[in-house]
Amino acid sequence: MIIDCHGHYTTAPEPLQLFREAQKEAFKAGKALPEVPHISDDKIRESIEKNQLKLLEARGLDMTIFSPRASAMAHHIGDEAVSKQWTSACNDLIHRVVDLYPQKFIGVCQLPQSVGVPIKNSIEELERCVNELGFVGCNLNPDPSGGHWTSAPLTDPSWYPFYEKMVELDVPAMIHVSGSCNPNFHATGAHYMNADTTAFMQFLEGNLFKDFPDLRFIIPHGGGAVPYHWGRYRGLADMLKQPPLREHVMKNVYFDTCVYHQPGIDLLFEVIDIDNILFGSEMIGAVRGIDPETGQYFDDTKRYVDALNLSGEDRTKVYSGNARRVYPRLNKRLKEMGV
Numbered sequence: 001m002i003i004d005c006h007g008h009y010t011t012a013p014e015p016l017q018l019f020r021e022a023q024k025e026a027f028k029a030g031k032a033l034p035e036v037p038h039i040s041d042d043k044i045r046e047s048i049e050k051n052q053l054k055l056l057e058a059r060g061l062d063m064t065i066f067s068p069r070a071s072a073m074a075h076h077i078g079d080e081a082v083s084k085q086w087t088s089a090c091n092d093l094i095h096r097v098v099d100l101y102p103q104k105f106i107g108v109c110q111l112p113q114s115v116g117v118p119i120k121n122s123i124e125e126l127e128r129c130v131n132e133l134g135f136v137g138c139n140l141n142p143d144p145s146g147g148h149w150t151s152a153p154l155t156d157p158s159w160y161p162f163y164e165k166m167v168e169l170d171v172p173a174m175i176h177v178s179g180s181c182n183p184n185f186h187a188t189g190a191h192y193m194n195a196d197t198t199a200f201m202q203f204l205e206g207n208l209f210k211d212f213p214d215l216r217f218i219i220p221h222g223g224g225a226v227p228y229h230w231g232r233y234r235g236l237a238d239m240l241k242q243p244p245l246r247e248h249v250m251k252n253v254y255f256d257t258c259v260y261h262q263p264g265i266d267l268l269f270e271v272i273d274i275d276n277i278l279f280g281s282e283m284i285g286a287v288r289g290i291d292p293e294t295g296q297y298f299d300d301t302k303r304y305v306d307a308l309n310l311s312g313e314d315r316t317k318v319y320s321g322n323a324r325r326v327y328p329r330l331n332k333r334l335k336e337m338g339v
């Protein structure tokens with residue numbers, strides 16, 4: 001079985017985006033927020049079957065861990081009420097997709113984060129999504145300001161109430177920023193990579209996993225710059241008198257395979273333990289084109305992983321075993337489905 005741990009609903013039907021525009025305008029004008037539009041099953045089917053489902057099947061994948069479009073979370077826009085309404089609308093749509101294709105998609109939620117608003121205010125939506133909608137994880141934005149980094153590091157106790165709830169519900173979080181409103185940082189080319197690398201360094205500097213030994217994070221996009229600079233991080237851990245990374249961070253942190261070329265995947269697997277790598281492609285996402293050097297889609301990451309010639313055991317870990325371990329609620333669902 002092949003589980004893609006990183007997919008977003010980037011192709012959601014147009015009424016969702018029109019609603020978002022109306023919502024932003026209403027907020028700006030100080031008017032009441034508009035109603036969330038009803039989107040028909042047919043519109044949802046069309047948006048999925050022509051896109052994610054088509055590619056899923058063409059690439060030989062079985063299931064995607066599916067969440068709202070990350071760049072559109074835009075926690076820096078509006079206020080808490082705007083973020084809450086937008087978030088529940090996006091999460092409800094993910095739930096509709098999962099209901100239509102329960103064998104192919106499983107939900108991960110966006111959180112109603114907002115600049116200056118305590119993260120504990122996102123607990124209610126996490127509980128709703130996990131307990132009522134059957135979601136198996138969440139996307140946690142370490143920088144709701146969209147590129148200005150105005151919140152405390154992820155190791156700060158202000159995040160702890162949320163982590164307590166994650167542990168209680170036994171769900172992991174993918175560390176995932178959203179759009180950038182800082183022109184210095186291109187969203188998917190700089191802001192995403194920066195955030196991945198920044199989160200890892202925060203975990204290295206802090207002692208979060210001493211307080212939360214069962215907390216689990218996925219750092220996407222192959223861990224940002226971390227695997228490439230693994231020696232730097234090992235050296236920094238040593239200089240900062242922290243335990244070796246394997247004990248200090250890597251019992252709780254996982255990287256996906258959203259790295260869009262063979263040498264990058266080769267390096268990831270050479271440097272990072274197989275138990276810490278989850279297959280992911282982030283399709284249809286940041287890089288949608290075809291690589292002229294290979295004639296294949298850049299984000300068809302299964303090709304690169306297949307080319308590694310992993311042992312049967314390692315292959316199972318990367319393609320499904322690690323995901324089932326990191327997302328116990330997904331594992332439970334698969335067992336109920338007889339997989």
Ligand SMILES: [Zn+2]
Pocket residue numbers: 006008070176220282285
């Ligand atoms: Zn993503």
